[in-house]
Amino acid sequence: MLYQLGTATIEGKEKVILYFKEEYIDLERLLARVKPSLKVNSLLEMTKEWTYWTDEITTILKSTSTFVSEELLAQSEINWEAPILYPNKLICIGANYTDHIEEMGKERVIVTPYSFLKPASTTLRGHRKEVALPKTSNMIDWEAELAVVIGKYGKDIKKEDALTYVAGYTLLNDLSDREAVINSDGLGIDWVVHKAHDGFAPMGPLVTPAQFIPDPQDLKIKLEVNNEIKQDSHTSKMIFTVAEIIEHLSSIMTLEPGDVIATGTPAGAGFGRNEFLKSGDTVIVEIEKLGTLITHIQ
Template sequence: MTQEHFQEGTGGRLPWRLGTVASDGRPVTVVETAGTLYLLEELIARTGTPAPAQTAVRDVIEQWDTWRPILTKLAGSSAAARPLERDRLDWLPAIPNPGKIVCVGVNYRDHLAEMGSGAVRPERPFAFIKPRNTLLGHRQTLWLPPVTRKVDWEAELAIIIGRKAFQVAAQDAWNVVAGYCPFNDISARDWISDLVPGLGQDWILHKSFDGFGPLGPLITPAEFVRDPQDLAIRLSVNGEVRQDSSTANMVFDIASVIEYFSSVMTLMPGDIIATGTPAGVGHGRGEYLKDGDRISLSIECLGELDTLVRRR
C-alpha cells in the first residue's frame, strides 16, 4: 500500500483507515494504523475508550465528527489490541450498506476519446445510480452473469460523504467528504448496444448486476490524503496494465461533482459518489472479462482492490 500522499494529521497524529470484514458470520469494522489491522470493537474494549455503541462503518460515518477524535486516540493506543492477519481476513465492501451510490459517467478526457466522444466536453456531469447489490469486497469473487458476454472493468475513485449536504458550493464541498476508496464500476457492455426507441441506452441495468461494484479494501479519511485531485489510478488484468492515469485528468473535479449532485439531491453521510474512469477500459479494444481473470485496481495512497472473475 503506497504511502505517498498518505500524510500524518496535524500534531503528528497516526493516520488510520476503516474497513469491513466478516467475523463469526457478521460484518465487523476494522481499523488500520501503521500498516496493521485491528478490530474496532476490541480496540475500544482493550483501551477503555468511551465510544458510541454502534460501530459499523456506516454508523461511524453518520457520526463522523464524534468518531474522528475517538479513532485518532485509538490509533495511538493500538498496541493494546491483537493485530489481525490481513491475508486471512474475509473482506466485505468497505461500507456494505451505503444510502445511495451515485456515479459520474465519461468523466476523464482520455476516456471520452476512447468511447467515441472525441474532444467534446459535456456541459455538466452525466450521472447514473448503482444499487447496493452491486457491492463486492476486496478479494471476493465476481460471478459473470450468464446473460452477458461483454463484462468490462472501470477503475474509479469513490468519495464517501461524511456530512449532510444540499446545495453545497464547490468551495465548501471538501467539508462534506469523509474519505476516499477504490471502486470498480463493472459494466455489461452488450446491454448498451441495444437502444430502446425514444429512450436510448439502459444506463441502470447494465451497471446493476450483483457484484458489479467492488469497493475497498479500506476507506482513507480525507484529512490523510494530501491531494485527492492528483492521485495515480491504475488497473491491471492478470498482471497486465490496462488503465494508468491520474485523478488530475477528470473533466469535472471532485468539488464540482459534489456541487452539481447536491444541487439536485441531498447527499447523506454514508453515501458514495463514484467519479468516473480513465482510458483503458476493455470495450475500447474489444476485450472483456473471462473466467479466471484477476483484476487489481490501485489508487495512490488508498490501497489495492483485488477481484477474482469466475463464470458458472
C-alpha cells in the same frame, strides 16, 4: 498519523477494521480495552458522526503504543466486505475523463457531470470477492474509479466547501455490461442492464479519511487484468473535480452520511480495446495512498 478503516466479517460477525502501522485491528476489541464507553456498530453508522469518530480514533492511537493479541487480526482471517455496507445511495459519474470519452468514440459535449445510480445492496462486493459474469452477456468491462464517501448531510453545497463534506476516499471497480451500449436503440442505453448486475461494484477494502488526502485530484490510478496494465492514469485528468461533482449532485439531492460517489474512469477500459472479462480473470485496481482492490471473475 495515517490510519484507514474497513469492514469485514470475522467469525460470522460484521466488524470495523482499523488499519494502522501495517496492523489490522478489531476496532470493537480495541475500544473495549481503552475506552469501553464507546460502542461501534458499523462504518456506515460512524459516518453519521465522522468528525467525532476520527477525533476519538486519533486520540486513542496517539496514546496507545501497543495492541494486545486479541485485537490483532491476520490477513488470512479477514473476510472483506465493501467498507460501507448498504449506503443510502451509490452514485456513479460517467464520461469524466477526456481520454475515456475519446476511446468510447464520443465527443465531449457534457457541461455538467453525467450520473447514474447503482443498487448498492446487490452490486457492492468486498476486496478479494468473486463476481459472477452474467449469463446474458459476453461484453463485461472494467472501470477503475476513485470513490468518495460522504461524511455529513448536505444540500446545495458550493464547490468551495464541498471537500469538507467528504468522510474519506476508497477504490471502486464500476463493472459494465457493454452489450447494453451495442444494443441501445432510439431510447438510448438501458442503464440498468449496463450497470446494475449483481456484484458490479467491487469496493474497498479500506476508506482513507479525507484528512490524509489533501487533494483528491492528485492521485495515480491504475488497473490490471491478469497482471497486464489496462488503465494507468491520474485523477488530475478528471473533467469535473470531486468538489464540482459534489456541488452538482447536491443541487439535485440531499447527500447523506455514507453515500458513495464513484467519480468516473480514465482511458483503458475494455470497450475501446474490444477486450472483455472472462471467467478466471483477476482484476486489480490501485490508487495511490488508498491501497489495492482485487476482484476475481467467476
